Amino acid sequence: MDIKYNADVIVVGAGPSGVSAALSVAKEGKKVILVERASYPGSKNMYGGAVYTTALEEVFGDDFDKFKFERVINSHSWAFLNDEGSFELTTKNDTSRYAYAIKRFNLESQMIEIAKKYGVYYIPNTLVKNLIQKNNYVVGIKTEQEEYFAPVTILADGVNSLLAKELNLRNNYQSKDIILSVKEAIKLDKKTIEERFNLKEDCTNGVSKQYFGTDFGSLKQYKNLFMMTFLYTFKDTVMLGVGVNLADLSKNKLNINEILEETKKHPDIYPLIKDGETIEYSAHLIPEGGYKKIPKLTSNGVIITGDAAGFVNGVHFEGTNFALISGKLAGESALVALDNNNYSQNTLSIYNKKLEKSFILQDLYSYRNVIENLYSRSNSISVYYPKKIKEFFEIVTSANCISKSKQFREFFFSFFKDRKISELFKDVFMGLKCALDIFFGK
Ligand SMILES: Cc1cc2nc3c(=O)[nH]c(=O)nc-3n(C[C@H](O)[C@H](O)[C@H](O)COP(=O)(O)OP(=O)(O)OC[C@H]3O[C@@H](n4cnc5c(N)ncnc54)[C@H](O)[C@@H]3O)c2cc1C
Incomplete structure (x- = not known):
């Protein structure tokens, strides 16, 4: 069968990595289809709350100014919790603009709007069920209703990436390589947040806190539990969540929701969220296998990016920046293949070279044992x-x-x-x- 291509590139998943990949291809005048299973942007996605300016500017250029954020995040704390309180280290710089709090719906919808202006054809509410292969090349995707064809498909389908598994590109993660995280969005009025966190009315400052330690409340009994807690201030919401690796949860027969409930009672945390109303509760997985679990990143006609490739540095709560930049590099690599009219794994492996030159593989490598x-x-x-x-x-x-x-x-x-x-x-x-x-x- 001769293939009639619908686009130059198909991108699966409209999170930060997918939109970034699609945008970088569309900016060069190529035809891109971006397929997302969620009915509205960001509804399947979840994070703590900070995106990073450098990566957003690199991907969106002048369009970065169009983003509307809720707060600048320029106070960062690491606190070690004990039974009665905590020991906290804080760095604060009110002039810093390198991280912003923004809800995922707003982040994804603004990113998609910009991408659409450059010609990205966005198809929401559509689950990609399988990849279509011909002569050992990925040549398209199969959704519940349609088939779409393109010489390059970029998989930006997140931590579970069933499509990368379908191609046998990914070693299966073990439970120790995955963090389960739950998060509450706790609504408080804006003035209360400003008073509790000593913030300005104009939202030009905001707080991110990372907490370590389990020696409090009912968690005291678990002597070998490694857990990270995060808190971010938004305009009129505080995001509070915890993450524990799946191996620890199952070894200790622990329920992550109970861990979050216990954490909310800690004497340092309770006063920050007191009288707040939980308006959203979400759970998500984080890939933590790092460098050692990076999948095969390319195959004939296909590239893997973002969380699907396990690009996260959990120690520093960095994921969206890895996703945005790896997506951009995936898009650029697809353009090289299009220019050469050659979609082999060999041609697409320029992606690996680009990643090696970037902070992505450099950081993942240096943190490989951390x-x-x-x-x-x-x-x-x-x-x-x-x-x-x-x-x-x-x-x-x-x-x-x-x-x-x-x-x-x-x-x-x-x-x-x-x-x-x-x-x-x-x-x-x-x-x-x-x-x-x-x-x-x-
Ligand atoms: C609790 C938590 C806190 C975090 N905190 C931060 C933080 O503060 N800062 C930070 O930078 N990072 C943070 N991260 C990490 C960050 O959220 C991720 O690294 C980032 O979202 C990855 O982007 P992505 O585009 O690769 O994947 P995702 O954002 O997961 O997007 C994947 C998309 O693919 C879609 N999809 C999946 N399968 C299919 C399919 N078959 N067909 C169609 N669509 C499909 C999904 O619906 C989804 O929209 C956090 C993560 C978690 C879970």
Whole structure:
């Protein structure tokens, strides 16, 4: 059969990676079809709440100015939770404009509107069921109603990417490679948010907080649970969520919803969300396999991008920037294939070269052992050090008429009394190993 192509490129999935891929192809005057299963933009997607300016500007250029965001996010905290409070490190810069809070519906719908202006043909409410292959090449897609053909298909279908699995491009993730996250959008009035987080009325500042530690409430009993909690301020909403890896959830027979409920009660978090109304509850998976789980990124007629390729740096809560830039590189690689009229895996593998030159593969490579190492020392990070940091600062701040040298000495010796030296060495070794990996990079 001779193939009658409907487009030059088909993109499956209209999240950040898909829209970015489609836009970069359409900007060069090529015909692109962007297919999304959701009936309205962003309804199948979920995240914490911050998108990053550098990536958005790189993909959208002058159109970046058209985006309407809710708040600038320019205060970032890392807090280690304990039973009564927390130890918190904050960096704050009211002039910084490198991250913004925006709801997924607004992000995706604004991205799609811009892409449509450049000629992207957007088909919502349409599930791609299968890929169509001919002579070992992907040549199109099959939806519930139609078939569409193009010489290049870009898979931007997110963490589950059933289509990449269909092509056997992806090793199956194990439960330790996937985080399950749930998030509540908690509505408060704008003024209350401004008072609680010390924010300006004009939304030119906002807060992101990452919390570590499980040594509180009913979570105390789980000594080896690694969990991350995030909080973002929007205009009149606070986004609060938790993420735990699937292996930990099943090992401890834990329910992620109960973890979120327990976290909401923590004495540092409760006052921030008190009297708020939960207006949205969502759950999503995050790929955390990192560099070691990157799939085969291209095959004849096909490229994989964004979460579908596992491009996330969970340590830094970065995903949308990886998605936007990898999508753009996928689009550019499709253009090279179109120019050469050659859609082989060999031609499309220019995508790998582009990724290697970008921060995407460089970061994923330098962080290739970090998550695994953090999990292997989860008790230290979630329980032991938050407790010790708390004890240390209690000495620093308590005017209790006991000699400071005596208190610091006792604190120092408690390190070796409360924990085996071999365990302390393992922590130091793990910390050094991660630091060296990141320092030397690729
Ligand atoms: C809890 C949580 C918090 C996060 N916080 C942040 C954050 O603060 N900042 C940040 O930068 N990143 C964050 N991320 C990561 C970020 O959300 C993702 O990395 C990013 O959305 C990936 O974009 P994508 O386009 O590759 O995939 P997605 O956004 O998942 O989009 C995939 C799209 O494909 C569609 N699709 C799937 N299958 C099909 C099919 N067969 N047919 C048609 N359409 C299909 C889906 O409906 C979806 O719209 C977070 C993620 C989670 C889960």
